[in-house]
Amino acid sequence: MIQIFTTGGTIEGLDYVDGKGITQSSVTIETFLEKANVDFEYAVESVFKKDSRAIDEKDIQLLVQRIRNANSTKILITHGTFTMEDTAKYIGKLNLKKTIVLVGSFILGSSADTDAPFNLGYAISSLQLLKPDVYIAMNGQVLLWNNVSKNLETNKFERNE
Numbered sequence: 001m002i003q004i005f006t007t008g009g010t011i012e013g014l015d016y017v018d019g020k021g022i023t024q025s026s027v028t029i030e031t032f033l034e035k036a037n038v039d040f041e042y043a044v045e046s047v048f049k050k051d052s053r054a055i056d057e058k059d060i061q062l063l064v065q066r067i068r069n070a071n072s073t074k075i076l077i078t079h080g081t082f083t084m085e086d087t088a089k090y091i092g093k094l095n096l097k098k099t100i101v102l103v104g105s106f107i108l109g110s111s112a113d114t115d116a117p118f119n120l121g122y123a124i125s126s127l128q129l130l131k132p133d134v135y136i137a138m139n140g141q142v143l144l145w146n147n148v149s150k151n152l153e154t155n156k157f158e159r160n161e
């Protein structure tokens with residue numbers, strides 16, 4: 001069984017508009033999975049719904065608690081890209097002995113040309129094959145929590161070396 005924890009970000013169609021805060025959208029991770037007609041067991045639970053720049057220590061602790069309490073050893077976390085790397089590092093250091101993959105999108109999940117379905121499919125496939133640890137699956141790559149950086153110029157996650 002794959003446990004999916006959602007936390008907000010562009011992948012859920014949340015857009016941050018300067019001065020106006022977060023705009024809401026009707027896009028959900030469930031919608032993407034239903035559209036893809038997937039045939040594996042999963043459960044989706046929203047932990048919080050934030051632009052990742054607004055995630056604080058309390059939010060992360062809540063997320064960690066949910067991961068610890070989950071029966072599943074395969075965890076997918078959907079997350080905004082701005083601070084995905086920080087959350088991956090925080091969780092990675094805890095050595096939770098589960099396979100945990102973080103994924104997001106660069107283009108709004110509610111937009112027709114979004115990268116969300118591709119990224120989700122890639123991340124879920126990786127999650128099923130990877131050994132326990134914490135990873136970021138973005139740009140068609142799997143990156144380990146302690147060897148990943150986001151390149152703000154290319155909008156890609158990359159290995160540090």
Ligand SMILES: NC(=O)C[C@H](N)C(=O)O
Pocket residue numbers: 008009010011014015016050051052053079080081082083104105106107
């Ligand atoms: N691409 C993104 O997900 C950026 C986003 N606004 C965030 O929550 O980090």
